[in-house]
Amino acid sequence: MTGYILKRLISAIPVLLGISVIVFLIMAMIPGDPATAILGSYATPENVEKLNRDLGLDQGIVSRYFIWLGNMLQGDFGRSFALNRPVLDEVTDRFGATLILAGTSFVLCSVFGIAAGVISAARQYGFADKAITFVVLLGISIPSFFLGMMMILIFAVKLRWFPVSGMWPIYGARNFWVLLDHLAMPALALAVVATGVVARLARSAMLEVLRQDFVRTARAKGVPERRVIWRHALRAAMVAIIPVLGIQAGFVLSGAVYIEMVFQWPGVGRMLVDAILKRDILLVQGGVVFIAACYVLFNILVDVAQALLDPRIKT
Amino acid sequence: MIGFLKLLARNRLALAGLIVMGLVVVLALITPLLPLANPDIPDTPNRFKPPFSDGAILGTDHLGRDLLSRLLWGTRLSLAMGFAAAVIAAVLGSAIGITAGFYGGRTDNIMMRGIDMLMAFPYILLALAIVAALGPGLMNALIAVAAVNVPFFARNIRGITVGIAHMEFVDAARLAGMRDREIIAAEVLPNVLPVIVIAMSTTVGWMILETAGLSFLGLGSQPPQADLGSMLGEARSALITSPHTSVVPGAMILIIVMAINLLGDGVRDALDPRLKSGALTRPMPATMVDLQDAPPVATTKSLLDITQLRTEFRVRGRTYMAVGGVNLHVEKGECLGIIGESGSGKSVTALSIMGLVASPPGVITGGAVHFDGKNLIGAPYEVLRSLRGRRVAYIFQDPLATLHPLYTVGAQLVEAIQTHDPVPKSTARARAIDLLKSVRIPNAESRINSFPYEMSGGMRQRVGIAMALANDPGVIIADEPTTALDVTVQAQILALLSDLRRERGLAIIFITHDFGVVGQLCDRVAVMYAGRIVEEGPTEAVLRVPQHPYTSRLIDCVPVLGAGQRRLAAIPGLPPVVDRLPTGCAFADRCDKAVDACRSGDIALNASGLGRKTRCLFPENTVKETA
Numbered sequence: 001m002t003g004y005i006l007k008r009l010i011s012a013i014p015v016l017l018g019i020s021v022i023v024f025l026i027m028a029m030i031p032g033d034p035a036t037a038i039l040g041s042y043a044t045p046e047n048v049e050k051l052n053r054d055l056g057l058d059q060g061i062v063s064r065y066f067i068w069l070g071n072m073l074q075g076d077f078g079r080s081f082a083l084n085r086p087v088l089d090e091v092t093d094r095f096g097a098t099l100i101l102a103g104t105s106f107v108l109c110s111v112f113g114i115a116a117g118v119i120s121a122a123r124q125y126g127f128a129d130k131a132i133t134f135v136v137l138l139g140i141s142i143p144s145f146f147l148g149m150m151m152i153l154i155f156a157v158k159l160r161w162f163p164v165s166g167m168w169p170i171y172g173a174r175n176f177w178v179l180l181d182h183l184a185m186p187a188l189a190l191a192v193v194a195t196g197v198v199a200r201l202a203r204s205a206m207l208e209v210l211r212q213d214f215v216r217t218a219r220a221k222g223v224p225e226r227r228v229i230w231r232h233a234l235r236a237a238m239v240a241i242i243p244v245l246g247i248q249a250g251f252v253l254s255g256a257v258y259i260e261m262v263f264q265w266p267g268v269g270r271m272l273v274d275a276i277l278k279r280d281i282l283l284v285q286g287g288v289v290f291i292a293a294c295y296v297l298f299n300i301l302v303d304v305a306q307a308l309l310d311p312r313i314k315t
Numbered sequence: 316m317i318g319f320l321k322l323l324a325r326n327r328l329a330l331a332g333l334i335v336m337g338l339v340v341v342l343a344l345i346t347p348l349l350p351l352a353n354p355d356i357p358d359t360p361n362r363f364k365p366p367f368s369d370g371a372i373l374g375t376d377h378l379g380r381d382l383l384s385r386l387l388w389g390t391r392l393s394l395a396m397g398f399a400a401a402v403i404a405a406v407l408g409s410a411i412g413i414t415a416g417f418y419g420g421r422t423d424n425i426m427m428r429g430i431d432m433l434m435a436f437p438y439i440l441l442a443l444a445i446v447a448a449l450g451p452g453l454m455n456a457l458i459a460v461a462a463v464n465v466p467f468f469a470r471n472i473r474g475i476t477v478g479i480a481h482m483e484f485v486d487a488a489r490l491a492g493m494r495d496r497e498i499i500a501a502e503v504l505p506n507v508l509p510v511i512v513i514a515m516s517t518t519v520g521w522m523i524l525e526t527a528g529l530s531f532l533g534l535g536s537q538p539p540q541a542d543l544g545s546m547l548g549e550a551r552s553a554l555i556t557s558p559h560t561s562v563v564p565g566a567m568i569l570i571i572v573m574a575i576n577l578l579g580d581g582v583r584d585a586l587d588p589r590l591k592s593g594a595l596t597r598p599m600p601a602t603m604v605d606l607q608d609a610p611p612v613a614t615t616k617s618l619l620d621i622t623q624l625r626t627e628f629r630v631r632g633r634t635y636m637a638v639g640g641v642n643l644h645v646e647k648g649e650c651l652g653i654i655g656e657s658g659s660g661k662s663v664t665a666l667s668i669m670g671l672v673a674s675p676p677g678v679i680t681g682g683a684v685h686f687d688g689k690n691l692i693g694a695p696y697e698v699l700r701s702l703r704g705r706r707v708a709y710i711f712q713d714p715l716a717t718l719h720p721l722y723t724v725g726a727q728l729v730e731a732i733q734t735h736d737p738v739p740k741s742t743a744r745a746r747a748i749d750l751l752k753s754v755r756i757p758n759a760e761s762r763i764n765s766f767p768y769e770m771s772g773g774m775r776q777r778v779g780i781a782m783a784l785a786n787d788p789g790v791i792i793a794d795e796p797t798t799a800l801d802v803t804v805q806a807q808i809l810a811l812l813s814d815l816r817r818e819r820g821l822a823i824i825f826i827t828h829d830f831g832v833v834g835q836l837c838d839r840v841a842v843m844y845a846g847r848i849v850e851e852g853p854t855e856a857v858l859r860v861p862q863h864p865y866t867s868r869l870i871d872c873v874p875v876l877g878a879g880q881r882r883l884a885a886i887p888g889l890p891p892v893v894d895r896l897p898t899g900c901a902f903a904d905r906c907d908k909a910v911d912a913c914r915s916g917d918i919a920l921n922a923s924g925l926g927r928k929t930r931c932l933f934p935e936n937t938v939k940e941t942a
Contacts, residue, residue, distance in 0.1 A: 018432035029448045124597055141573035145531050146565035157555050210597035213716040221731045222704035225600040235721050250437035273532050276447040284447040295437045311766045
């Protein structure tokens with residue numbers, strides 16, 4: 001297994017390089033003078049010249065890429081002109097909050113999505129199946145930002161169950177329960193669409209598996225139906241579900257942008273939007289590369305989970 | 316096409332989606348013609364008017380602009396953006412997909428690697444990066460959303476194109492001297508076009524949602540022009556004081572996306588032939604029972620007695636009578652063979668006993684199965700379950716498909732034991748090892764940790780047998796257990812079953828299409844044809860002097876080793892389709908002795924002496940015997 005993980009890590013290197021090339025090319029599309037775009041139109045000529053030197057803007061596009069890549073590998077993602085601090089510091093500071101939000105949503109969408117899909121398949125065309133199918137349809141059709149706003153209106157303003165926004169109270173203690181209180185609504189709002197997608201896939205994967213011969217074998221052994229569904233069938237269906245969970249992880253990670261805006265959550269998503277509106281290009285560039293790299297690494301985890309589940313995958 | 320529309324119309328939800336979407340599109344199209352207030356001119360004294368106030372049925376927003384007007388214009392813009400993004404993504408993605416799929420090789424490799432890289436990004440992140448580079452704005456958001464969706468189209472279309480590029484008609488076009496560009500335009504494109512359209516119909520909802528999302532973040536349409544997303548974004552600051560400004564655009568997005576999703580699902584269902592055939596229904600824990608008349612009493616006092624069993628498959632209004640009134644019985648320690656061609660109903664008979672026929676579509680419509688004097692047809696699920704594997708165990712045909720691929724054989728054996736006997740795991744494991752030894756698996760202690768895919772076919776079938784033996788059942792039903800195996804392995808498995816039967820006093824019902832196997836193992840044999848038993852009797856006698864013409868023709872089909880050159884007598888014709896069984900003898904159309912009487916009425920399974928029964932008006936060989 002260690003060998004397999006190592007192999008997957010090595011195979012991630014070209015993907016990471018590809019990501020850096022794509023981000024670099026996108027940023028090279030910036031119209032006009034990049035230094036002005038990065039520093040804003042009020043930049044002093046000295047600063048412009050310094051930046052041009054730092055980024056190698058006086059050189060060709062290929063060497064510019066390698067300068068940028070080299071700097072990143074040394075942990076230098078550049079400096080945010082709007083915040084006047086290193087990009088990497090700002091990104092890592094913010095990333096924790098996003099990780100808490102997206103991680104919780106990921107757990108929610110996995111657990112509820114799979115459970116809903118399994119129940120739906122086991123009770124195909126029954127009441128539970130129809131109810132779940134309808135809720136799932138509603139869930140995948142509602143924009144998360146609208147859902148978040150409606151949740152604030154109902155559960156925070158009307159019912160006062162949860163705080164309106166933010167990650168921590170302005171005054172008072174910062175402990176796990178306070179965090180949970182603030183996390184509940186945004187995590188749920190972010191999880192809804194992904195839950196729907198997972199539930200749909202889990203349902204069809206389960207229907208596919210339940211027709212397999214080994215399910216009949218389990219039944220012929222006298223295994224109770226509950227165990228047939230939740231052990232035999234679900235385990236086999238997970239082979240199809242896990243890759244989709246990987247995709248959903250990327251979805252909640254990037255979809256967190258909307259939720260962070262709605263709930264004033266201090267994560268990288270909100271940082272990116274602010275940076276885009278302020279034309280803080282280096283911050284955007286660094287943030288995007290960082291998140292994409294994390295996602296690539298997470299997908300290795302997904303592959304490893306798949307290999308652990310399915311012994312037929314050569315490790 | 317008409318059939319497709321009919322299917323779509325039959326799906327009421329999809330139809331509702333189509334109607335709602337049609338209404339929204341029509342509204343968006345006629346918006347400029349409607350007598351609406353200008354959506355972009357502020358009227359600050361009248362800000363935040365609630366819905367249903369004079370002159371503004373949906374109220375006004377934070378600048379006093381009429382919400383209805385802004386909603387309709389915003390819908391128009393959002394729809395236009397979504398559709399435009401879908402078209403751009405479809406055109407670019409399909410161009411890449413077709414090129415990569417058609418040319419293959421290196422072109423394919425490089426292009427698809429690039430696509431993979433794009434897909435390595437979390438979805439919206441890439442769109443944000445593009446907007447960051449191009450700057451916020453309507454067109455830039457459109458480009459970003461389209462770009463993010465290109466990989467989806469490229470991948471799907473490439474897959475289809477690869478298939479088409481290797482078809483005969485493409486080769487023919489090439490031989491006819493057509494150039495690549497002409498082939499793509501004339502042969503490939505028309506074939507992938509439907510797929511492109513479907514992919515668009517399923518993604519346009521996403522794209523509307525995504526462009527609205529970017530606008531919501533302030534990165535899409537810029538004030539005063541507004542789409543639904545930016546309306547929602549601007550309303551956010553007044554969410555608590557004037558919620559209607561948020562609810563109106565939000566609900567509209569929800570309605571549009573939901574309608575598109577419903578429609579998309581309907582389109583997909585209408586096009587997926589598997590759903591039409593009902594193949595995607597999952598079998599229930601036990602076969603459905605729908606008895607047409609009162610269950611008969613058992614005809615014998617045997618361990619297992621099947622009386623007048625009828626099992627049907629109901630598929631889309633048609634009824635296939637797979638088992639049409641079968642009587643069978645097996646005594647303690649006896650081996651009964653059931654033989655017949657595929658489709659004769661022998662497996663369905665066997666699976667009906669414990670309610671294991673996949674249902675839907677299978678339904679048991681009549682008869683009784685008495686085990687130890689108790690009728691199992693219509694018995695509660697829990698009764699069936701407690702007998703399954705404990706008193707009546709099954710061995711199935713293909714052990715690779717019938718063993719769970721992701722559990723070790725040990726785990727599966729332990730489960731079989733613990734299901735009916737709650738012993739501790741270590742005890743169950745020790746017993747599992749003993750079981751593996753009893754089916755003569757070498758190194759049972761280490762083999763127990765193997766996965767099914769790590770074993771040979773013969774070993775796997777031994778595991779299947781061990782699992783059936785786990786709870787010392789009274790009856791083992793073996794459904795073609797040796798069909799998937801090599802001849803030598805087959806012989807070993809048969810010898811094993813024969814020994815186990817003697818050691819343990821097992822009753823075996825052995826289903827096969829192979830007379831050789833029956834001769835080796837079975838005391839009695841029943842021959843099935845078109846869902847009914849046509850002949851039954853002691854194996855020796857039936858094999859030596861078959862009485863039913865079908866049996867004798869079937870035996871003639873078997874090549875005899877060392878019998879020299881002999882023309883194998885295949886039976887002309889095919890078995891009848893079991894949803895239109897002829898009256899009278901089902902074999903009549905293939906039988907050279909058939910007369911009118913054979914086709915005029917039901918023929919009984921008559922006893923013909925010496926424990927034999929035949930369903931024939933003119934049985935063979937009887938004259939010889941009596942003479």
